[in-house]
Structures are given as C-alpha cells and as structure tokens.
Amino acid sequence: MSLPKHVAIIMDGNGRWAQLKRRPRTFGHIKGTRVAKKIITACSRRGIKNLTLYAFSTENWFRPQEEVSLLMMILRRYLKRETENLVKENIRFSVIGDMALIPLDVSDAIAHSMEATAHCTGLHLVFALSYGSRQEITNTVKEIAMRVAAGELAPEDIDESLINSTLSTYPTPDPDLIIRTSGEQRLSNFLLWQAAYSEFYFTEVLWPNFTESHLDEALHAFSKRQRRYGKVTTNDNVEKLSN
Ligand code: FPP
Numbered sequence: 001m002s003l004p005k006h007v008a009i010i011m012d013g014n015g016r017w018a019q020l021k022r023r024p025r026t027f028g029h030i031k032g033t034r035v036a037k038k039i040i041t042a043c044s045r046r047g048i049k050n051l052t053l054y055a056f057s058t059e060n061w062f063r064p065q066e067e068v069s070l071l072m073m074i075l076r077r078y079l080k081r082e083t084e085n086l087v088k089e090n091i092r093f094s095v096i097g098d099m100a101l102i103p104l105d106v107s108d109a110i111a112h113s114m115e116a117t118a119h120c121t122g123l124h125l126v127f128a129l130s131y132g133s134r135q136e137i138t139n140t141v142k143e144i145a146m147r148v149a150a151g152e153l154a155p156e157d158i159d160e161s162l163i164n165s166t167l168s169t170y171p172t173p174d175p176d177l178i179i180r181t182s183g184e185q186r187l188s189n190f191l192l193w194q195a196a197y198s199e200f201y202f203t204e205v206l207w208p209n210f211t212e213s214h215l216d217e218a219l220h221a222f223s224k225r226q227r228r229y230g231k232v233t234t235n236d237n238v239e240k241l242s243n
Contacts, residue, residue: 001223004176006050007043008198010190011036013182013206026070031208033074037082042212044089044123046219050172051125054190058098058132072106075129079109083116090122096168097131126172133192140166169194177222179215181207199225 011032018028036053043051056071079093086093093113102110110129143166147153153162164170174194178187183204187195201218203210 001220003047003219004199004222005048006052006173006175006177007048007219008052008054008175008178008191008195009039010054010178010180010184010188011207011210012180012184014208016182017206017208025067028208029067029071029074033078035208035210037078038212039210039215040091040123040125041089042215044091046215048123050175051123052096052169052172052175052191053125053127054131054188055127056097056129056131057189058130058135059189061101061130072103075127076106076109079106079113083113086113086117086125087120090120091117092120092122092124093117093127094124095127095129096136097127097129098135099130101130124172126169128190132189133187134189136168137193139168163193167193174198176227177201177218179203179218181205181210197227197229199227 014028014032015025016028017031018025021027036055040051040053055075060071061068083093095110095114099107099110110127140163144153144158144162148155148158169191174196175191175198177200178191178195178198179201180186181203183202185200185202191198199222201221203214203218205214
C-alpha cells in the first residue's frame with residue numbers, strides 16, 4: 001500500500017460532539033486531545049514521515065476567551081506530559097504559525113519540546129498553532145520583497161522553489177493527504193499553497209470519535225487514488241508518477 005509521506009489533519013467537530021452530549025465545548029477539546037495523542041502514535045507506528053495537525057487557527061483567537069484559554073492550557077499540558085513519550089517514540093516536534101500571539105507559558109513549553117525532540121529521526125509532528133495560510137503567504141511575500149529591495153534578489157529570481165523555501169513549512173514536503181473530520185468540506189485557511197496537489201479525504205466522523213480504524217480507512221482510500229499532477233497517465237509515466 002502506498003503510504004503518504006505527509007498527512008495533514010483538520011481536527012474538526014469537537015464542539016458539536018460535546019453539544020450532542022450536552023457538555024461544554026471545552027469537554028470536546030479535552031476528548032479531542034486524547035484522540036490526537038492516539039493518532040500521533042498510530043501515524044508514527046505506520047511509518048508516516050510527517051504529520052501536521054491544525055490545532056489552532058488565526059481565526060480561533062476570536063472564540064470566547066474561556067475557550068481560547070482552555071485550548072492554550074490543553075496545549076501546554078499536552079506538551080508537558082507528552083514530551084518524554086515523543087522522545088521514546090522518536091518523534092520530532094515543531095510548530096508553524098504566529099508564535100508572537102501565543103502566551104509565554106505555552107511558547108516556553110513549545111521551545112522545550114522542540115529542543116528535547118530535536119534529535120529524533122522518526123515521525124516529524126507539526127502543530128499548526130495560531131496558523132493561517134493567507135498570513136503565512138503574506139509574510140512570505142513581504143520577506144521576498146524586502147530581499148529584492150535590499151538588492152539581494154532580482155524579481156526574475158522569484159520562482160516556485162524560492163517561495164517554497166521561504167514558507168514556514170519548509171523543508172517539510174507538501175501534504176500528500178489532507179483529512180478533515182466532521183463533514184465540513186473546506187480548507188479553512190490551512191496550507192493553501194502546499195495543498196496544490198494534495199488528496200483530500202472528508203469524513204462525517206466528528207474528531208472526538210475518530211479512531212485508528214478511521215485513519216486506516218483514509219490511508220487505504222489514499223492508496224487507491226491516482227495522482228496525475230495535472231498530467232495524463234500513460235503506461236510510460238505511471239511508475240514515475242507513483243514515486
Ligand atoms: C475544531 O473543532 C477544533 C479546534 C478548533 C481545536 C482543535 C484542537 C484540539 C483537538 C486539541 C489539540 C490538542 C493537541 C494536543 C493536538 P470545533 O471546536 O470547531 O468544533 P465544531 O465545529 O463542532 O464547533
């Protein structure tokens with residue numbers, strides 16, 4: 001079975017799951033974190049090289065203060081409790097997003113986890129935190145413009161590869177498979193540039209109900225997809241494309 005090198009997940013539906021149980025939305029985020037933990041380990045054990053989880057978007061800052069604080073607390077607690085386990089599982093942790101907005105105790109925990117797992121060579125786990133793709137692309141354009149203004153680069157030097165290497169996701173490869181739970185079928189400002197040729201997998205399952213079997217279903221569906229990257233598949237290039 002062909003395995004994606006990079007899986008990205010939009011973990012959606014925590015709030016609705018909690019509401020169905022007549023519990024506060026924050027209860028859904030707590031359950032969602034437990035599920036994230038299981039899925040991280042499952043991806044690692046299946047030999048996936050990169051996993052990006054959309055944990056908090058730039059738009060999520062506009063949620064009620066109580067929910068935002070709880071999400072920040074959950075993230076800090078997750079990193080404090082799980083870093084040792086990440087090291088044991090040989091998982092390297094990093095983040096993308098606007099760290100300037102993240103509370104100091106959370107950014108300290110992030111820095112500590114990144115440092116502690118820097119030597120790990122297995123799964124690369126990325127949390128997209130305070131992340132918005134348009135903001136990321138805007139920052140990239142600004143950075144390149146400044147290099148042109150400083151005479152370091154000529155406008156003709158700007159190509160896809162330069163943009164790629166200036167994005168915050170570099171050098172992680174583009175996601176091969178993007179999973180979104182809870183029945184919503186949109187990207188919500190997630191990896192817009194990087195998703196140019198991603199395969200999408202949408203499931204009605206709410207994130208707190210997502211299991212390893214659901215992950216395997218998504219991986220199986222991915223292995224059946226024909227990825228043509230805009231080209232025509234002929235017998236000659238079929239092998240080339242699958243590499
Ligand atoms: C979307 O569900 C989920 C979020 C905005 C937060 C996702 C965060 C977690 C699962 C916790 C992350 C923690 C770790 C350690 C990765 P929603 O609240 O938008 O649900 P709804 O659409 O049903 O309202």
